Amino acid sequence: MFKTNQWVFSGKDSQISLQKWQKTVDLMTELFSAPAGFVVQATDAGYRIVVASEQRENPYKAGEVVPLDTNIFCKKVVQDNQALYVNHASKDDMWLDNPEVTQDGFESYLGLPIHWPDGEVFGTFCVMDFEQTDYQRNYLELIKQLRDMVEDDLALINSFVQMREIAMLDPLTHIYNRRALNLLAQQKLSLSGRLGFDVCCLFIDINDFKKLNDNYGHEIGDQALMTLAKTLKSHLRDADIIGRLGGDEFVALIQISDKRLISHVIDKIINAYQAELADKNLPTLTLSIGRSFSSSEKESFEALLDMADKDMYSVKQAFKLAKKP
Numbered sequence: 001m002f003k004t005n006q007w008v009f010s011g012k013d014s015q016i017s018l019q020k021w022q023k024t025v026d027l028m029t030e031l032f033s034a035p036a037g038f039v040v041q042a043t044d045a046g047y048r049i050v051v052a053s054e055q056r057e058n059p060y061k062a063g064e065v066v067p068l069d070t071n072i073f074c075k076k077v078v079q080d081n082q083a084l085y086v087n088h089a090s091k092d093d094m095w096l097d098n099p100e101v102t103q104d105g106f107e108s109y110l111g112l113p114i115h116w117p118d119g120e121v122f123g124t125f126c127v128m129d130f131e132q133t134d135y136q137r138n139y140l141e142l143i144k145q146l147r148d149m150v151e152d153d154l155a156l157i158n159s160f161v162q163m164r165e166i167a168m169l170d171p172l173t174h175i176y177n178r179r180a181l182n183l184l185a186q187q188k189l190s191l192s193g194r195l196g197f198d199v200c201c202l203f204i205d206i207n208d209f210k211k212l213n214d215n216y217g218h219e220i221g222d223q224a225l226m227t228l229a230k231t232l233k234s235h236l237r238d239a240d241i242i243g244r245l246g247g248d249e250f251v252a253l254i255q256i257s258d259k260r261l262i263s264h265v266i267d268k269i270i271n272a273y274q275a276e277l278a279d280k281n282l283p284t285l286t287l288s289i290g291r292s293f294s295s296s297e298k299e300s301f302e303a304l305l306d307m308a309d310k311d312m313y314s315v316k317q318a319f320k321l322a323k324k325p
């Protein structure tokens with residue numbers, strides 16, 4: 001799901017066409033003959049101006065963040081989840097400590113809450129004026145229509161993020177599927193070549209997984225798979241890429257500083273998995289983990305995976321031999 005308590009426009013990978021919202025806000029201020037209009041997002045970090053209309057007299061610019069405890073008009077809209085129209089702010093005691101009134105000289109504010117598709121408040125859509133105003137019903141209807149356009153965009157982004165997740169994640173374990181792994185791992189390898197860090201590919205396979213399914217049922221099997229995904233997620237770093245190839249085969253692509261430390265990482269995964277299984281009262285399972293390392297030459301993820309698979313196979317053979325009486 002889309003993280004609703006995160007800035008939507010941080011970084012270059014923002015998912016909304018800001019240009020479209022900019023045009024909407026500029027159009028609104030033009031129709032209202034107002035000097036300032038905004039789209040503001042509210043999160044735990046404060047009220048952030050996502051879009052500000054471009055008139056010279058508008059004192060606020062996109063990107064500015066107002067702290068949560070400042071008494072601004074948008075705060076009231078978000079708190080009440082309700083439209084707010086103030087047409088003569090300096091006459092109203094409620095705004096005596098509102099810097100938009102006392103410092104900037106705004107007299108009029110009309111704002112509506114913008115919602116995420118699940119109903120949670122995203123922020124506000126608002127227009128402000130230095131003069132008193134007397135907006136009639138059709139103006140209120142107009143701002144509502146424009147706000148609805150912004151809400152439609154948010155719904156679209158939400159669907160897009162959900163669809164992308166469905167396409168990239170393994171439905172059982174919620175880690176990357178084979179397709180996403182191929183894509184992301186190849187990107188990581190290109191980056192490692194350019195930035196000069198080493199990458200290790202781990203091929204992780206549960207031993208005797210079929211027996212677990214046969215003896216305890218498919219549902220316990222599923223739980224063991226989910227537990228392995230959770231173990232990998234919690235014991236590897238955010239920068240590492242973790243995925244499920246299918247069945248009981250998992251892959252981790254790890255950024256490393258020293259190849260000699262990889263045995264330590266493998267032991268950590270094996271021990272942590274056993275501990276997690278025990279914690280959930282699931283039967284004990286062991287893992288066979290094969291490894292391969294990126295070299296300085298240009299390399300495909302496929303080739304790296306193939307090497308790690310072969311290494312896993314010899315680890316598994318050794319495990320099977322050791323088990324034989």
Ligand SMILES: Nc1nc2c(ncn2[C@@H]2O[C@H](COP(=O)(O)OP(=O)(O)OP(=O)(O)O)[C@@H](O)[C@H]2O)c(=O)[nH]1
Binds near residue numbers: 205210218220221316
């Ligand atoms: N519960 C569950 N089982 C699955 C899933 N996907 C594949 N399997 C089963 O996983 C088992 C994998 O069996 P094998 O490839 O023989 O692996 P193994 O039993 O671990 O054998 P070794 O790798 O040689 O130790 C098969 O019985 C599949 O039916 C799944 O999503 N959930």
